[in-house]
Amino acid sequence: MPESLLTMLAPIAWPAAIALAWIAGEIAYRWASLPRISSYGIAGFAMAASQGGFLGDPSGEPVAQMANFAFTLILFELGYRVNWGWLWHNQWLGVISVIEATGTFVAVFLVALMFSVPQTPALLLAALAMSTSPAAVLRVANDTRSAGQVTERVVHLTAFNSILAVIAFKVVLGYWVLESAGNIYQAIWHSLVVLMVSGGIGTLFGLAVPALLRLTRNADRNATVAFAVAALLLTALTHALNFSPLLAALTFGMVARHHRVGLSQAQRNFGALGDLLTVLLFVFVAASLEWRHVTEGIWLAMAVIAARLVVKATTTTLLARLSGIGWRKGWLTGLALTPMSVFVVLLLEQTRHLHAGMLDNVAGIAAIAMLLEIIGPIVTQSALMLAGETHHKEVI
Amino acid sequence: MALETFKAGTSLTMGVELELQLVNPTDFDLTPAAGDMLDLLARKPFPGDVKPEITESMIEVSTDVHTRHDELLTQLRHIRDVLVVAGDRLNVGLCGGGTHPFQHWSERRIFSKPRFNELSVLYGYLAKQFTVFGQHVHIGCASANEGLYLLHALNRYLPHFIALSASSPFSQGADTLFDSARLNSVFAFPLSGRAPFLLDWAEFEGAYFTKMEKTGVVKSMKDFYWDIRPKPEYGTIELRVCDTPLTVERAAALAAYLQALCHMLLERNDPPPREDDYLVYNYNRFQACRFGLDGFLVHPQTNETLSLREDILATLRRLAPHAAALGGGAALDELQNVAAGAGNHASLLRRTYANEQSPLAMVDAAMLHFRKTAAP
Numbered sequence: 116m117p118e119s120l121l122t123m124l125a126p127i128a129w130p131a132a133i134a135l136a137w138i139a140g141e142i143a144y145r146w147a148s149l150p151r152i153s154s155y156g157i158a159g160f161a162m163a164a165s166q167g168g169f170l171g172d173p174s175g176e177p178v179a180q181m182a183n184f185a186f187t188l189i190l191f192e193l194g195y196r197v198n199w200g201w202l203w204h205n206q207w208l209g210v211i212s213v214i215e216a217t218g219t220f221v222a223v224f225l226v227a228l229m230f231s232v233p234q235t236p237a238l239l240l241a242a243l244a245m246s247t248s249p250a251a252v253l254r255v256a257n258d259t260r261s262a263g264q265v266t267e268r269v270v271h272l273t274a275f276n277s278i279l280a281v282i283a284f285k286v287v288l289g290y291w292v293l294e295s296a297g298n299i300y301q302a303i304w305h306s307l308v309v310l311m312v313s314g315g316i317g318t319l320f321g322l323a324v325p326a327l328l329r330l331t332r333n334a335d336r337n338a339t340v341a342f343a344v345a346a347l348l349l350t351a352l353t354h355a356l357n358f359s360p361l362l363a364a365l366t367f368g369m370v371a372r373h374h375r376v377g378l379s380q381a382q383r384n385f386g387a388l389g390d391l392l393t394v395l396l397f398v399f400v401a402a403s404l405e406w407r408h409v410t411e412g413i414w415l416a417m418a419v420i421a422a423r424l425v426v427k428a429t430t431t432t433l434l435a436r437l438s439g440i441g442w443r444k445g446w447l448t449g450l451a452l453t454p455m456s457v458f459v460v461l462l463l464e465q466t467r468h469l470h471a472g473m474l475d476n477v478a479g480i481a482a483i484a485m486l487l488e489i490i491g492p493i494v495t496q497s498a499l500m501l502a503g504e505t506h507h508k509e510v511i
Numbered sequence: 512m513a514l515e516t517f518k519a520g521t522s523l524t525m526g527v528e529l530e531l532q533l534v535n536p537t538d539f540d541l542t543p544a545a546g547d548m549l550d551l552l553a554r555k556p557f558p559g560d561v562k563p564e565i566t567e568s569m570i571e572v573s574t575d576v577h578t579r580h581d582e583l584l585t586q587l588r589h590i591r592d593v594l595v596v597a598g599d600r601l602n603v604g605l606c607g608g609g610t611h612p613f614q615h616w617s618e619r620r621i622f623s624k625p626r627f628n629e630l631s632v633l634y635g636y637l638a639k640q641f642t643v644f645g646q647h648v649h650i651g652c653a654s655a656n657e658g659l660y661l662l663h664a665l666n667r668y669l670p671h672f673i674a675l676s677a678s679s680p681f682s683q684g685a686d687t688l689f690d691s692a693r694l695n696s697v698f699a700f701p702l703s704g705r706a707p708f709l710l711d712w713a714e715f716e717g718a719y720f721t722k723m724e725k726t727g728v729v730k731s732m733k734d735f736y737w738d739i740r741p742k743p744e745y746g747t748i749e750l751r752v753c754d755t756p757l758t759v760e761r762a763a764a765l766a767a768y769l770q771a772l773c774h775m776l777l778e779r780n781d782p783p784p785r786e787d788d789y790l791v792y793n794y795n796r797f798q799a800c801r802f803g804l805d806g807f808l809v810h811p812q813t814n815e816t817l818s819l820r821e822d823i824l825a826t827l828r829r830l831a832p833h834a835a836a837l838g839g840g841a842a843l844d845e846l847q848n849v850a851a852g853a854g855n856h857a858s859l860l861r862r863t864y865a866n867e868q869s870p871l872a873m874v875d876a877a878m879l880h881f882r883k884t885a886a887p
Contacts, residue, residue, distance in 0.1 A: 264601060267601075
């Protein structure tokens, strides 16, 4: 193809990719009941330049900003759905969360060492593996209109382990900076200050937006658009200042929730806006991955995925009855916590300013992200269906 | 299946059934949590009975048989506390209220049980529309004929119960202008309404039930959705027009009101019921549903137009000695307060909406009212 034609076509690459991924998602959903987001991932990966496709490396491009916005919306919704009061009434839930997250950290760290991964990347990998992908969990739960104990617990445990993962990640990062640069101030800045300021910005938004809605007597109607606009602003702001958009968005949702300015059920996923951005998000994430890196780390990836699944599912199963549900629903909760890709890729993308190419350097992470981008949503969807919590066709 | 024998028991015992809403505390919409709640509640003895209802966002509790208001209230509070603790463990909110203000019927799921599945097939969308929450009060009868007598003698007082219990002003996201929109969902069923005017059990069985059974339309008393129906296997009559109030205190008070009323009716000082009483029945019932305590009713025997509020207050005064005899004075005081000024729970919910401009706030308020012990 002549170079000039390629240049001409470049601006339509992303819209075309989104269109193709969307079509793939709908077809696979109709014919194989495959979660749409799995198809978006497969399509995105196949269309990436590193796989011979037409999508250039998206990191650092404007489309990355859009993907971050998409993820902010999801994290806001996740935060919004977290009821901290539940932890108070059911302390076993907190125990489950702490054990499954720290257990995963330790197990994955040990697995990484067994694969001769150096200490710092092994710690980073362990921190990332703690998290469950909020994007996959919420999309699957919302698409299947799932509701019940497994769904509620997966949503809460995902929020908690995502927060723990960000904290662990930033602390390891701080430790790394301290080790390599020997600068204690820079180290503290990268961990503690970033965490606190990000949370602070989120809190500020969480207080200001509902107050504004109440002031304009719009609490009922325009809440969804208002929250989306605020999320857009929050993404840009935290990104520009190099704080953590992830943490800020989660805090935003958690604080906003307590003001009873409702996101109605119809507006789950932020409606059509959320649907559109989800295609972009999952294509973006998969397009960030390179086949080369995926194949390199495949064995480590499988070992990490297995260790992670064992720790999470064992914890949720053993503590199921103490926390008020049966063994079976406990086991399905652990299973549904499998996805992790989007969270990890965006977290790495957002720390690019520190050290480019970390996605390549944390061994095995590309392979884990790729495998779980496809398998994760399928596992979550199956778990929710087995738990009988998805909306199924009835007489009417 | 023939009509069961009426198991006559002690007059004026009472029992209460409450259908309750299961709510997600995040979006305040109904949530299909009945299965998880029942699993958890099954681990310990329950202070009464708890069972599923037609859709998965409902749960029904019932008390034992009581003779005194305070004992009934104690058990209802105990039931409430056990439910609230279980709900807290599962992140499920519970509340009363005859309707959920903004749930969409099509989102509901039928609780998987043969009878509910059959009803869903037969009634189509009416089955899911039936995600409304009522209070049923049983009154024990010494004989089947006493039951039929009370059932018809109560016709003139039925609007009282609708107006006092009304707690369903909103439906499917909008203000209906009704105080009890719930009953409109009940009226849609072909076998709803009132029982045929028969005062003799043998006649009821032979001239009505057996004929109906032969038509194939009904199999048991359960298939009738009447406002008041006899429940032969319990030896009771069952009043079914009340919305589930927001508090168990109000629920107990309504039961005690019915008990005192039956106590008075059994003295047979009121003129006996007549078929013609039912000429104004549907009109009076509509007035109570639509306007609550501000409605007007037509006295079926004098044709006099009465303010529903005044009629309730007058009845409460007449009932004072009867309630005193039964130990239900406190219950009547609560209802006196409702009728004289405080208003029913429909008006409480409307006030909440007016203050907060959010339908979610109504559910939030309902959940708070349910869990706290209301001031006496």
